[in-house]
Amino acid sequence: MxxxxxxxxxxxxxxxxxxxxxxxxxxxxxxxxxxxxxxxxxxxxxxxxxxxxxxxxxxxxxxxxxxxxxxxxxxxxxxxxxxxxxxxxxxxxxxxxxxxxxxxxxxxxxxxxxxxxxxxxxxxxxxxxxxxxxxxxxxxxxxxxxxxxxxxxxxxxxxxxxxxxxxxxxxxxxxxxxxxxxxxxxxxxxxxxxxxxxxxxxxxxxxxxxxxxxxxxxxxxxxxxxxxxxxxxxxxxxxxxxxxxxxxxxxxxxxxxxxxxxxxxxxxxxxxxxxxDGERVTKFVTVKVNGARTYSDAKKVAEAVANSALVKASWNGNDPNWGRIIHAVGYSRAMIREEMIDIHIGSKPACLGGIEANTPMDELRKVVAKDKFEITINLHLGDAEYTVYTSDMSPEYIDFNRSEYAYWKQSRKDGLTKQ
Amino acid sequence: MxxxxxxxxxxxxxxxxxxxxxxxxxxxxxxxxxxxxxxxxxxxxxxxxxxxxxxxxxxxxxxxxxxxxxxxxxxxxxxxxxxxxxxxxxxxxxxxxxxxxxxxxxxxxxxxxxxxxxxxxxxxxxxxxxxxxxxxxxxxxxxxxxxxxxxxxxxxxxxxxxxxxxxxxxxxxxxxxxxxxxxxxxxxxxxxxxxxxxxxxxxxxxxxxxxxxxxxxxxxxxxxxxxxxxxxxxxxxxxxxxxxxxxxxxxxxxxxxxxxxxxxxxxxxxxxxxxxDGERVTKFVTVKVNGARTYSDAKKVAEAVANSALVKASWNGNDPNWGRIIHAVGYSRAMIREEMIDIHIGSKPACLGGIEANTPMDELRKVVAKDKFEITINLHLGDAEYTVYTSDMSPEYIDFNRSEYAYWKQSRKDGLTKQ
Incomplete structure (x- = not known):
């Protein structure tokens, strides 16, 4: 800075x-x-x-x-x-x-x-x-x-x-x-x-x-x-x-x-x-997309990956699952060419040209096991970039959000609601 | 039929x-x-x-x-x-x-x-x-x-x-x-x-x-x-x-x-x-949207509600949380007018005209506690309808999806991947 x-x-x-x-x-x-x-x-x-x-x-x-x-x-x-x-x-x-x-x-x-x-x-x-x-x-x-x-x-x-x-x-x-x-x-x-x-x-x-x-x-x-x-x-x-x-x-x-x-x-x-400090979050993940044709495409890809429940669940389990990442890239509605996509986990290639790279899985696992890491997705179609900061999703997040019933009960006690 | x-x-x-x-x-x-x-x-x-x-x-x-x-x-x-x-x-x-x-x-x-x-x-x-x-x-x-x-x-x-x-x-x-x-x-x-x-x-x-x-x-x-x-x-x-x-x-x-x-x-x-039979699903929920201006709007609303992690978590907890449902309606990008929205849980009104209805919360809870129920959202802006069939999301779903590492190990054992 x-x-x-x-x-x-x-x-x-x-x-x-x-x-x-x-x-x-x-x-x-x-x-x-x-x-x-x-x-x-x-x-x-x-x-x-x-x-x-x-x-x-x-x-x-x-x-x-x-x-x-x-x-x-x-x-x-x-x-x-x-x-x-x-x-x-x-x-x-x-x-x-x-x-x-x-x-x-x-x-x-x-x-x-x-x-x-x-x-x-x-x-x-x-x-x-x-x-x-x-x-x-x-x-x-x-x-x-x-x-x-x-x-x-x-x-x-x-x-x-x-x-x-x-x-x-x-x-x-x-x-x-x-x-x-x-x-x-x-x-x-x-x-x-x-x-x-x-x-x-x-x-x-x-x-x-x-x-x-x-x-x-x-x-x-x-x-x-x-x-x-x-x-x-x-x-x-x-x-x-x-x-x-x-x-x-x-x-x-x-x-x-x-x-x-x-x-x-x-x-x-x-x-x-x-x-x-997200609800029951254990990891801070930076998702960087570059090489997109347009800013909007880069944004779509980054947000699709960062919001995928399955991608977030795999991070929670220390699983460097690039297959789930590329599948989210695919449904993002951005212009992509599958065979051009590179995905790096930390500095290590996980997927090159749309298929698995040669990095040993255990090395990728070490990166995802950290409480802070970066995913880089290069679409190789242009110059546009976008970065999203996100987290994993834990079983405890769902459990935490199962009920707000206590609030309703209080509101009823206050006479503010007939419910 | x-x-x-x-x-x-x-x-x-x-x-x-x-x-x-x-x-x-x-x-x-x-x-x-x-x-x-x-x-x-x-x-x-x-x-x-x-x-x-x-x-x-x-x-x-x-x-x-x-x-x-x-x-x-x-x-x-x-x-x-x-x-x-x-x-x-x-x-x-x-x-x-x-x-x-x-x-x-x-x-x-x-x-x-x-x-x-x-x-x-x-x-x-x-x-x-x-x-x-x-x-x-x-x-x-x-x-x-x-x-x-x-x-x-x-x-x-x-x-x-x-x-x-x-x-x-x-x-x-x-x-x-x-x-x-x-x-x-x-x-x-x-x-x-x-x-x-x-x-x-x-x-x-x-x-x-x-x-x-x-x-x-x-x-x-x-x-x-x-x-x-x-x-x-x-x-x-x-x-x-x-x-x-x-x-x-x-x-x-x-x-x-x-x-x-x-x-x-x-x-x-x-x-x-x-x-x-969805992964670790406990409830089958039908989300019906009617009164939308267009078919596309009805679809956007139904899908936003059915895909919201927070809405699904509340169903898992038997929580008839219409506040989370209307907030998903709001970010669906469909044309809506907040003050026109009715939400029924089963046959019971939970939200009328964008604010809470008079149904006692415990009655709504009884509906959401079932393993099968219907949410109806009326936008009161037109004639278009759309229905989505969906499920709750459980802590066990996230837990189940934390790792596919075993598959990689097998693939390595097979000599199919160097990873």
Whole structure:
């Protein structure tokens, strides 16, 4: 990475002017004291950009936040875990708007300056009766030392909180980027919806930030897959408050490029950490496709391989099964010629020209037995490339996802559902 | 089913003039006496039709059989299990052609009158050294009582053999259709590739048979999915030898319609039996989509739901999780309006207008706890419908598919691979 930045401690509160807080509102479990309601706030106005799920079923907070990001700048993000507020109809939209409204009032903002995010089970009403009373405590406790608390509060099936902070110099001005995220899949609903919040004290215009965010997301979050299931709540929100005191970054300038590269690094670090902490995942696998005729073909091949249940099961069993890989290449709908395909496992050839290479199986097994390895697929038909970061799939993943019944029972106990 | 047919005992040898045999050639395991090489033969010339995998990586026998079916009529099918003869290059093609040639010579046919099919592990050379010497025994033992042996010989991860036979009257002529198939998925490679062989003594022309086969496959085998993985070897081959003595079926006649409906019934029975015997499957689930704007939209929705690992995991856990179903509807890329979607589990509403219905959760749980149930998704946007037959996904499925290493070790022992 040629960009002159360095990692620093902290997360979303590392950039100047950002404070945060997290409290326990009993959304995940009414009795246990688990952080599940959080707030990120910048004292000064921000330029904001975001990307949201492309699922046509969108959670209420996604709809509300998309509207807020379109119309105005954002100065605060309120987020809960334990309930996705998805498929909750008009009530869900009202609940999301009411949360934004209450937070805005406490902070002296307009409702449209507050983004709302949720992650958790789909289809259950939000327990607003437990959430609303917690807003005063949430606002009162805002603090520049509580970034990590936010990273913890947004966890659902994640086993570790995920945050990162970066410091860099732009023409003598010290600027910072901070982030937190939760998984346990780009693409994994209900228990594990992807959220990422990024703060920075950089000074940048709306159009520039939009562009940088979209490009960086395309090369990071859009390149991971754990189980091929795209969520209703996926959200990435970036706030830039300009408090570093630097002059505004110009489009196409060297500083824009440096920021854009660093932002992508931050997102990619967060994205990879989601894969590593995927539900019951044991391996981190990079699938690189090159030699494709088009970018779209390279992407189709990489995604077909990375999403194949059988390929993922073989990785879980330390089985360097290139036959399953090539069969997924074949059904990807990309232009391929079977007899041109090379597949490398790590640096070792497993398949050359569509048939088995001479590498001893035990050598290939050694690579796949590692907890991190790379599969390279060369189609030898052109110059296009694509890379996906993915995981194995374990029997424990299926077992873990067999039932969310406990959530329904709680919702019934809360009187929010007659079910 | 209005068609006037009745089930009779037997399989591919039930129609007049068909004989079969199966032997053990040590392809699955050199030591154990498991049937793994089979032959179906009609003494008189047949009209033949077939459909084959759309995977762009095609096994050698698929390529060879496609050419044979295009050029000539088929009078014999030779098939092995244990090795898919896929990704085996020029040698694989030669092996498939040599099998056809040897069988043709013994039976006094031309090479192009023999179809060749294989199912098993991808990427390993065929152990022809054990297969070729078995051909004389295979041909010598041809018998009208050995249809069931063929159904047994083509099994890989199947736990039961699958066959069916039908008798019906067409204008006073008694005709028969027989079939055998193996799974354990339409769409499941390596260990479990789909094959189906259908014989009949009906008298029908090539164009008519082609049309009937393609229509019936579209409404049967193309509607099942176990794991979303499309194989390199999927093949359905239908042989009609006309030995019933009936006059030739005319296109668009009543007899054509009756035959076509019965053929579809036979294929659908075989297809459903593949799902029921899917790898480590515990439930048979029918996913019906209606009210879609187009047939293609209905299909996209049904397939997205039926292939979602999370939806399938919830079924395995008896969890009536309609939230996961609607999220799969949302990412299917079909035209939908979230607030119009109804989802029924069995006959009970789980989601109405995109939000939870009032059915008590425990009632929905009772439906999903059964080993057979139906999910109905109404998009309320049009008249198009589509139905998919599918299964749950169990932790045991992933566990079962973790390694095929034993096959590689055997291949190395055979001196067929240096790996």
């Amino acid at each position: 040629p960009t002159p930045f360095r990692k620093i401690t902290g997360g979303v509160c590392a950039p100047k002017g950002f404070v945060a807080n997290a409290v326990s509102a009993g959304i995940k479990t009414p009795d246990a004291e688990r952080l599940d309601l959080a707030l990120i706030y910048s004292g000064s106005p921000c330029v904001a950009a975001g990307t949201f799920t492309t699922n046509r079923v969108k959670a209420a907070p996604v709809r509300v936040s998309q509207a807020h990001l379109r119309d105005r700048d954002i100065q605060a993000i309120v987020v809960n875990s334990g309930n996705a507020n998805a498929c909750t109809g008009v009530t869900g939209i009202q609940d999301a708007r009411n949360s934004a409204k209450a937070i805005a009032k406490s902070l002296g903002l307009r409702q449209g300056q507050v983004a709302v995010c949720s992650t958790g089970v789909i289809g259950l009403p939000m327990p607003m009766v437990r959430i609303t009373p917690k807003f005063p405590e949430l606002v009162a406790g805002l603090d520049s030392k509580k970034g990590t608390n936010v990273a913890q509060a947004i966890m659902t099936s994640d086993t570790q909180h995920k945050e990162i902070a970066i410091s860099m110099d732009l023409d003598g001005h010290k600027v910072r980027i901070g982030a937190c995220a939760k998984g346990a899949g780009m693409i994994c609903p209900s228990m594990a919806t992807m959220l990422c919040f990024i703060t920075t004290d950089i000074n940048i215009g709306k159009a520039c930030l939009d562009r940088a965010v979209h490009e960086a997301v395309e090369n990071s979050f859009n390149r991971i897959t754990i189980d091929g299931d795209m969520s209703t709540n996926d959200s990435v929100v970036v706030l830039a408050n300009g408090e570093s005191g630097m002059p505004r970054i110009k489009p196409k300038s060297k500083n824009y490029r440096l920021f854009r590269e660093t932002l992508e690094f931050v997102m990619l670090e967060m994205a990879k950490s989601l894969v590593r | 209005p068609t006037p047919f009745r089930k009779i005992t037997g399989g591919v040898c039930a129609p007049k003039g068909f004989v079969a045999n199966a032997v053990s050639a040590g392809i699955k395991t050199p030591d154990a006496e498991r049937l793994d090489l089979a032959l179906i033969y009609s003494g008189s010339p047949c009209v033949a039709a077939g459909t084959f995998t759309t995977n762009r990586v095609k096994a050698a026998p698929v390529r060879v059989s496609q050419a044979h079916l295009r050029d000539r009529d088929i009078q014999a099918i030779v098939v092995n299990s244990g090795n898919a003869n896929a990704c085996t290059g020029v040698t694989g093609i030669q092996d498939a052609r040599n099998s056809a040639k040897a069988i043709a010579k013994s039976l006094g046919l031309r090479q192009g009158q023999v179809a060749v099919c294989s199912t098993g592990v991808i990427g390993l050379p065929m152990p022809m050294v054990r297969i070729t010497p078995k051909f004389p025994e295979l041909v010598a033992g041809l018998d009208s009582k050995k249809g069931t042996n063929v159904a047994q010989a083509i099994m890989t991860s199947d736990t039961q053999h699958k066959e069916i036979a039908i008798s019906m009257d067409l204008d006073g002529h008694k005709v028969r259709i027989g079939a055998c198939a193996k799974g354990a998925g339409m769409i499941c490679p390596s260990m479990a590739t789909m094959l189906c062989f259908i014989t009949t003594d009906i008298n029908i022309g090539k164009a008519c048979l082609d049309r009937a086969v393609h229509e019936a496959v579209e409404n049967s085998f193309n509607r099942i999915t176990i794991d979303g993985d499309m194989s390199t070897n999927d093949s359905v081959v239908v042989l009609a030898n006309g030995e019933s003595g009936m006059p030739r079926i005319k296109p668009k006649s009543k007899n054509y319609r009756l035959f076509r409906e019965t053929l579809e019934f036979v294929m659908l029975e075989m297809a459903k039996s593949l799902v029921r």
